[in-house]
Amino acid sequence: MEEKFILNQKDVNLLNTYKGLKAILCKEPYNLEKAIRFVDYEKKLKKLQVELIRLQSWAIDEGERIIVIFEGRDAAGKGGAIRRITERMNPRHLRIVALPKPSEDEKTQWYFQRYVIQFPKAGEIVFFDRSWYNRAVVEPVNGFCTPAQYEIFMDQVNDFERMIAASGIRLVKIYMSISKKEQAKRFEDIKDNPLKQWKMTDVDGKAQELWDIYTAYKSKMFENTKQGGMPWRIIRANKKTYARVAAIKHILKSIPYDRKKEI
Template identity: 85%
Template sequence: MEEQFKLTQEDVDILNTNKGIKAILSKEPYNLERALRYVKYEKKLKKLQIELIRLQSWAIEKNERIIIIFEGRDAAGKGGAIRRATERMNPRHLRIVALPKPSQDEKTQWYFQRYVNQFPKAGEIVFFDRSWYNRAVVEPVNGFCTPEEYEIFMEQVNDFERMITASGIRLVKIYMSISKKEQAKRFEDIKNNPLKQWKMTEVDERAQELWDVYTEYKKKMFQNTKKGTLLPWKIIRANRKTYARIASISHILKSIPYDKNKKI
């Protein structure tokens, strides 16, 4: 028998606010536990967003260059997490980069070059919604690169990241991890929502079928990073979007030694 959800007086006070009432009424059937969880999430998110503004102010003042990359399976919530992280920050000093497939000219260049072209200037933060790690997982799984190109990437990527950090750029790597069942559920939501259908690609359509192959290459990517003994991945369980967003922002704040007492 499931334990019945019990409200504390603090919970009642939270739900008896405009935000609490709105959360209760926003979705049927009404669910007090879900509404309470969402209001607490919003409160926590606001505090973290204030800290991100403080971090950004510090970065601007100190001419810091920061790269934050988000990787993960299709529909893992990378874009949503980036939006929550950046929505209160100064847009003049940040960029969100989600590169399309390479052009014919880019295919003839050094693989990393088009990503280097997007690197931050002094005082800027760049968020990559997928990054050079496309070649570690998405490309080999879907046949978008040759086995030789994949091997060259795996040999070069750790040295590439050493060069990035040695040049003074701060690099944070986040991997959003979801279950196969959750991915299928999110794909169904995308297909049934006219406002989201544009997100579905041919690669997405094959993601469930190729789940185990993705897993194999994902494991190789993590192992290669460990072998390089540099810049480990932060793996975030992302089946619950609100948890994943809080966890990813918290990790960014922990990873960069900004002035936590700086006035904003």
């Protein structure tokens, strides 16, 4: 027998607000439990965004350089998380980098070169929506690099990141992890939404078929990091709201700014 959801006075007060009513009415069929969770998420998000502004102000005042990279399977929610992180911050002191496939000239350069030119100046935070770790997973899975190029990358990446840290740049690495079933559901949502269809690429179209191969390369990437690389924070991302909050909390805890509240 399905358990009934019972509202308490706190829930009623929460729903009896503009955001609460909007959360109830924006989707059919109406679901009070989901509406309460969404309003609660919005309140948490606002508080965390205030802390992100404090972090950014500290970085500007101290001349700090910060890189945050987001990795994960296609449709894992990397872009959505970055949007929630940056939407209240000062856009003059941050950049979001989502590089296209390399040009013919870039293919002749040192692999890391096109990423290095995107690195932050003093007082700036750079968010990478996919990073140099394309070569650890996406490229070998889809045949976009040779086995030799892959091995060279895996041999160099930990030293590369140690050089980043030694130069004074703060590096935060986040991996958004979703299930095969959730990825398939999100792909269907994208295909059915004319405002999102541009997100679907040929690589995305093969992601479900190549799921196990992606998993094998992802595991190799994590194992390689244990050989002296900068640590990953793996976030379960089947629930987008949970993942966004977790990502923000990890960034705030990773940077030693003048925190005002417990997060």
